[in-house]
Amino acid sequence: MAPLGCISLDLSAGWCDRYRPVPWGTPEEGGASTGRGRHGSRDSHEGLRAMERRANHKLAVLRHVEEVSGSIAATRRYYGLSRQACYRWLKRYEAEGLEGLKDRSSAPHHSPMATATATEADVVEKILWLRQQYHFGPARITMYLKRYHDITISASGVWRVLKNMNLNRLPASQRYKRTETRWKRHEKQRPGHALQVDVQFIEPLGQTGRKKRYYQYTAIDDCTRLRVLRAYPTHDQKTAILLTGIDPEAPTLF
Template sequence: MTSTPSASALRAIERRANHKLAILHHVEEVSGSVAATCRYYGVSRQAYYRWLQRYEAEGFEGLKDRSSTPHHSPTATEAEVVEKILWLRQQYHFGPVKITMYLKRYHDISISASGVWRILKKVNLNRLPASQRYKRKETRWKRYEKQRPGHALQVDVKFIEPLGQTGRKKRYYQYTAIDDCTRLRVLRAYPTHDQKTAIRFIDHVLSKLPFNVEKVQTDNGSEFGQSFHWHLIDKGIGHIRIRPATPRLNGKVERSHRIDSEEFYRLLEGQVIDDVNLFQDRLQQWEDHYNYDRPHGALAGITPYERLKQKTQDPLS
């Protein structure tokens, strides 16, 4: 992987070459002694004679810095792999660990996270945008996880504005349910935002999940009011509301909404989606990708569906 030096780098190369030339001239015009000049400039005589040899053979160009990259690097990462790494970084803002997971899962390419980081470092892509960076470890909230599918389901709503609308813009709401144990998700977009819609959504979720739900956890939004609460109770499902102003207690669904913004909605830019049915189809495709294809960092690189199969075969895993 090669890159064109910047203007400042070229100026620095020129400046160092002129410094070497000045040392060569100092011997001829001032000191007349290689040893004295080398002591004066603080360089070794081996370096002086190497520069002199290059200058006599190539002129001023021979004094310019040469690449330290070896002519043959049998362990260097292939250009095709580097291209995939840079694409994942620029397209999805994935970190080294997630890139490693994707390369192994979809391309059967094994590369360490540190190796990915070094490649990103070379092209100044090792730092994510400020909005993508993690907090320091000591300030993160401790993760927890239910051990049984369906033991707890986190539900929340995300306001969305489909792109490409003309005239009076419609408002849509993405209802999201995520299983605490497996991270399986169910998504649905609605043009309304009330308890009737929340009840329709939870019925859709219960019909779609391949396991029984024991408890639903929501925030204190009006859409999760008394009618929604008693609808769950009638179905034999518990309903818990988190404390006000503590969205971290619904952290898995909140984090999944951030993933939606980064990996789904951001990539829809420029596409005209002003039809709720078309948008619903795209959202369903994203739901399927999230559940069946996307490796999940919190699940050690497996997908939510693979996690479900793992739990079904060994509940204690």
């Protein structure tokens, strides 16, 4: 391992405690309060100092391996770090020195599903139009753009566009409702106030010769949910009146 001599460390008692990980970006004790200077210069200086502190922290971890523990496994357990992070810092330090320990961008080098820059405005316009006119969700918008406009964009990309425009949530009257709350049973307060009637034809078993058709009437009370079934040889208004019980003495087929 290359000599780690970029910072001076006191190996006396209590040295390790001073280099335990702390929340990065925390103002130092006794320092002045941070604020936004003219043209943001003060914020930029604070960002650079925070980056230097994090790089020195990583360097202190590597020096702990060389001068104290002699083992990356022991050091990572002491600091509560992952094995991958320690070896990544060591590899970068051996290749680039202290510059290799500074923060790097975590953005991907290639995003094939990202919205194309040249047509970004057109894609966003289509997404917003589909959302506002048809209330489509991200998955359906993705399918629609691919099928009718030959535009490939992920559902998560559509959701981010809607999120940025504050359209990721539909109004309460247009949102999807669960099955148990979507439909409300049609009910009346008094028995006999309203009936639901259904009619279908039936053919009794065992008929010979010319078959005769009969009609089964099914009536359900909207209040009590009581169901009544009757079969009649005809299907007309008079039969429907008989079913309601206006003329209870009228004979039925069964």
